[in-house]
Amino acid sequence: MSDAKLKRVDLIFGEYSNVKYKVLADTLIRSNEEILKDLLDSGLRGRGGAGFPTGMKWKFTAETPGNEKYVVCNADEGEPGTFKDKEILTRVPRKVFSGMAICGKVIGAKKGFLYLRGEYKFLLPDLLKELDQYHEFSKQLGHDFSIEIRLGSGAYICGEESALFESMEGDRGEPRNKPPYPTTSGYLGKPTVINNVETFVNVLMIMRLGPDQYKKLGTTDSRGSKVFSVSGDTPIPGIYELELGMPLERFVDEFGDGDTKAVQVGGASGFCVPRKKFKDTVIGFEGVPTGGSMMLFNSSRSMYNVLHNYLEFFEEESCGQCTPCRVGCQQLRKGIVAVKKGDKKSVYLDQLMKLSESMKITAKCGLGQSVANSFSSIVNNFKEEMIY
Amino acid sequence: MTKQINLTIDGINISVEEGKTILEAARSLNIHVPTLCYHEDLCVAGNCRVCVVEQENVKNLPASCATPATEGMVIHTNSMKVRLARKHIVELLLSEHNADCTKCYKNKNCELQTLASQMLTGDHMFLDLVPDKKYTIDRFNTAIIKDDSRCIRCQRCVRTCEELQSVSALGVAYRGDKMKISTFFENPLFEVVCTNCGQCVNRCPTGALIERNYIDQVWDAIYDPTKHVVVQTAPAVRIALGEALGMAPGKIVTGKMVAALRRLGFDSVLDTDFTADLTIIEEGHELLSRLKKALVDKDPKTALPMATSCSPGWIKFIEHTFPEYLPNLSTCKSPQQMFGALTKTFYALKRKLDPKNIVSVSIMPCTAKKFEANRPEMRSSGYKDVDYVLTTRELGIMIKQVGLEFEALPEEHFDSFMGTSTGAAVIFGSTGGVMEAALRTVYEVVTGREVPFDGLNITPVRGTEGEVREATILIEKVKPEWRFLEGVELKCAVANGLAHAKTVMQNVRDGKANYHFIEIMACPGGCLGGGGQPIPTNRDIRSKRKSAIYEEDMGMPIRKSHENPEITAIYKDFLEKPLGHKSHELLHTHYTPRKRY
Numbered sequence: 001m002s003d004a005k006l007k008r009v010d011l012i013f014g015e016y017s018n019v020k021y022k023v024l025a026d027t028l029i030r031s032n033e034e035i036l037k038d039l040l041d042s043g044l045r046g047r048g049g050a051g052f053p054t055g056m057k058w059k060f061t062a063e064t065p066g067n068e069k070y071v072v073c074n075a076d077e078g079e080p081g082t083f084k085d086k087e088i089l090t091r092v093p094r095k096v097f098s099g100m101a102i103c104g105k106v107i108g109a110k111k112g113f114l115y116l117r118g119e120y121k122f123l124l125p126d127l128l129k130e131l132d133q134y135h136e137f138s139k140q141l142g143h144d145f146s147i148e149i150r151l152g153s154g155a156y157i158c159g160e161e162s163a164l165f166e167s168m169e170g171d172r173g174e175p176r177n178k179p180p181y182p183t184t185s186g187y188l189g190k191p192t193v194i195n196n197v198e199t200f201v202n203v204l205m206i207m208r209l210g211p212d213q214y215k216k217l218g219t220t221d222s223r224g225s226k227v228f229s230v231s232g233d234t235p236i237p238g239i240y241e242l243e244l245g246m247p248l249e250r251f252v253d254e255f256g257d258g259d260t261k262a263v264q265v266g267g268a269s270g271f272c273v274p275r276k277k278f279k280d281t282v283i284g285f286e287g288v289p290t291g292g293s294m295m296l297f298n299s300s301r302s303m304y305n306v307l308h309n310y311l312e313f314f315e316e317e318s319c320g321q322c323t324p325c326r327v328g329c330q331q332l333r334k335g336i337v338a339v340k341k342g343d344k345k346s347v348y349l350d351q352l353m354k355l356s357e358s359m360k361i362t363a364k365c366g367l368g369q370s371v372a373n374s375f376s377s378i379v380n381n382f383k384e385e386m387i388y
Numbered sequence: 389m390t391k392q393i394n395l396t397i398d399g400i401n402i403s404v405e406e407g408k409t410i411l412e413a414a415r416s417l418n419i420h421v422p423t424l425c426y427h428e429d430l431c432v433a434g435n436c437r438v439c440v441v442e443q444e445n446v447k448n449l450p451a452s453c454a455t456p457a458t459e460g461m462v463i464h465t466n467s468m469k470v471r472l473a474r475k476h477i478v479e480l481l482l483s484e485h486n487a488d489c490t491k492c493y494k495n496k497n498c499e500l501q502t503l504a505s506q507m508l509t510g511d512h513m514f515l516d517l518v519p520d521k522k523y524t525i526d527r528f529n530t531a532i533i534k535d536d537s538r539c540i541r542c543q544r545c546v547r548t549c550e551e552l553q554s555v556s557a558l559g560v561a562y563r564g565d566k567m568k569i570s571t572f573f574e575n576p577l578f579e580v581v582c583t584n585c586g587q588c589v590n591r592c593p594t595g596a597l598i599e600r601n602y603i604d605q606v607w608d609a610i611y612d613p614t615k616h617v618v619v620q621t622a623p624a625v626r627i628a629l630g631e632a633l634g635m636a637p638g639k640i641v642t643g644k645m646v647a648a649l650r651r652l653g654f655d656s657v658l659d660t661d662f663t664a665d666l667t668i669i670e671e672g673h674e675l676l677s678r679l680k681k682a683l684v685d686k687d688p689k690t691a692l693p694m695a696t697s698c699s700p701g702w703i704k705f706i707e708h709t710f711p712e713y714l715p716n717l718s719t720c721k722s723p724q725q726m727f728g729a730l731t732k733t734f735y736a737l738k739r740k741l742d743p744k745n746i747v748s749v750s751i752m753p754c755t756a757k758k759f760e761a762n763r764p765e766m767r768s769s770g771y772k773d774v775d776y777v778l779t780t781r782e783l784g785i786m787i788k789q790v791g792l793e794f795e796a797l798p799e800e801h802f803d804s805f806m807g808t809s810t811g812a813a814v815i816f817g818s819t820g821g822v823m824e825a826a827l828r829t830v831y832e833v834v835t836g837r838e839v840p841f842d843g844l845n846i847t848p849v850r851g852t853e854g855e856v857r858e859a860t861i862l863i864e865k866v867k868p869e870w871r872f873l874e875g876v877e878l879k880c881a882v883a884n885g886l887a888h889a890k891t892v893m894q895n896v897r898d899g900k901a902n903y904h905f906i907e908i909m910a911c912p913g914g915c916l917g918g919g920g921q922p923i924p925t926n927r928d929i930r931s932k933r934k935s936a937i938y939e940e941d942m943g944m945p946i947r948k949s950h951e952n953p954e955i956t957a958i959y960k961d962f963l964e965k966p967l968g969h970k971s972h973e974l975l976h977t978h979y980t981p982r983k984r985y
Contacts, residue, residue: 155563157563172560174560177432177434177451177454177455179455179456314564315564315565316563316564316565316566317563317564318563318564318565318567319563319564319567320541320560320562320563320564320565320566320567321433321435321541321543321560321567322434322435322436322437323435323436323437323438323477323480323481323540323541324437324476324477324480326484326541326564326565326567327480327481327483327484327517328476328480329564329565330484330517330565331480331483331514331515331517334515334517335514335515338515344515351513351514354472354476355476355480355514358472358473358476358477360448361440361447361448361449361469361473362437362440362448362449362451362473362476362477363437364434364435364437364451369448
């Protein structure tokens, strides 16, 4: 056990300039090539959880021909255990809008949207106030890029990018077939960059610090810092910005209550890491990736209940269009209940594990594909809790 | 030239045009990848996931229907991984599905059942979810029954209703485990904008959407010695019935159908084509009288363009969607309803039967006809003019029930009266047919000459699927009494599928089109693609049915409605003259404005 504390970082929330929109102003006079090069050099990967290299995403969209392109900020923060975007939008909305404006410049978009989770409606007045300021500054800077806020209506699936576009277009929030990807066909079928709230802030900080200084944080595979939402059995729940690539063991030392038996990394769609694996688990794209959610469970918790809770969530929040996700989630939840009650033998869990594997490789979108993450990691590591 | 993409499927190299999907590439190699939500007539949904395949060096299994082929792709359609995943998917669908197949109307004609039997699903892998579901059955409608317990949520019906018909009566409601196909505010089908066209029924892979069948009622009537059961058969039935009985699409089975109906025990086997000819006479004169009112009397209230009224799906659509244009509809009843009204008046009189003892049955390619026959205004004989409407499919079932070997039946002729018809009536079954038949008659009435088209084939008005056909016919050297039509260019439009009907009506409303006469059929391809026709349906099948219809037309000795001797006779003996008093009483109708919601 190490005494050294985890490195706290203050990139996202920190004061970065005394002059409003200074970094934006400084960046807008640079060439698109330079900006893209910095982004690619920085190694920044999307902060929503999937971790697609941001520079690549922007480059592809910039290269797609078309006069009409869009920038969308995904603020439909719905993953259970994640609440960092709320904090970012409350404290540093200017950084978010600046990041979006830079993206607009690079890809050649004149319009951006912030898709705000319906439950975050209370943020709207302050965001609109800041947006007025942004629009004033962008006019002064001669940057033709306006931003509009759209509200979701409470569906988890609308955080999936193509379902989000459907929702924005006024249709039912159902994921689309991919390809085509948003870089060629996104909102209204036009080339679109869609990034997480935190990603846009990271972009801005890379513009301010330069890729070399930014790269000093994190590891080769996971550059930079990450805002974590820490919850569960911890004496100090809350928002923490930490360097990426940390060993889970040290995280638990610092945030656990001394009796941590498992950490759910990445929310309901993430992985459950049991105590015996804390030592060998790295938080980052090389290990267990996360959109920010870190839920700690101590030995008083039933992992069966935890899993049941997640499955109930997925059962309700699946959009219902594809078979593996719609029916699979029902079968997994009812299946563990049947095993627990003794209606099915414990070997039925193996059947369910195979089913979750099939869901992972056949579901239409990330929702159905990621149910297997929590399912298999909890069932594998806490099998006795599932049965007895 | 489009770019070619090279890929390998199950070890076979193939080159396809850029944009083609893996599924299309596989099919061109005769590799059968199973599908459920995929339908050639519809946009790709990619939601059932049955068609997944394995792509080398890719973690997930792409849905072959929704994934375009890319250069160098190596695909396996039947790997171990694929087989297990596919079996899981079918098992999942079955676990949510009321799989009591012997109680299902679609038993043995169900795509899910076929897949399950191919995969030897046997003992179900997963828990039965059906008991926990609160599935409902909507059996309030006279035409279509919707049984949610049979639904696999493939959304073919939703896409059909929106894309082909632009009706959108069916949509998706709720999400997750509660996701279902539903209607506006979950109202029963008879209370929403549903036109009863039955296109969803044609494309439903299971028994979730079916026609309301009246087979038992018809048997009861046939076996009731006090009843005289008359049957009429629509033009599009004779070119599709064979499919329901195992024959290839595009076979003309008129004579065998007549023979079969006799063997089923119908007392008189007659032909809706007879009243199709009658419709032409009435509707043709109605068009001429409207033209006269507009051109000679300059009556500003004359509703032009005049639209055909044979298709009951179209009628309900315009009642809901363009109620302000109801005066533009021809007041002629559809041939089915003209036939019904005449059966219990003229036919009863001629055969010295009491109309109350006549049961009038029709065989239609259509589900909307069931609704039409139940309209309150369709009782002009004093009785229900058409008692029961059966689809082509229901007739197929009845023939199977009695064990007739259909293909071995002799060719027989319709009875008379009301059994003689012309080629003009036959083509009612295809898009553009009513227009062509009407023009063959109208032109000759006005000019005294045959239409100036080779072999009477007015090909410019023969509709095509997926487009609105427009044509102009110049009327010249007219008879003296029609002088006002000299040099008039008769502007016609032909549309099939309600989405195209909507386009035509929008153009009319927006003043973009200046038609005199429009023919609209609710179903793709016209009645030959009707909602009561054998399943499956696709463009290829429909085009074979279409060829059969025009072949039947060419083979008819008389090809113009006004030359049908029975038509001449019925005006002489009974109706007196077109648009006369009796016609108005029996052959014409009125319409009801309806709301969108």
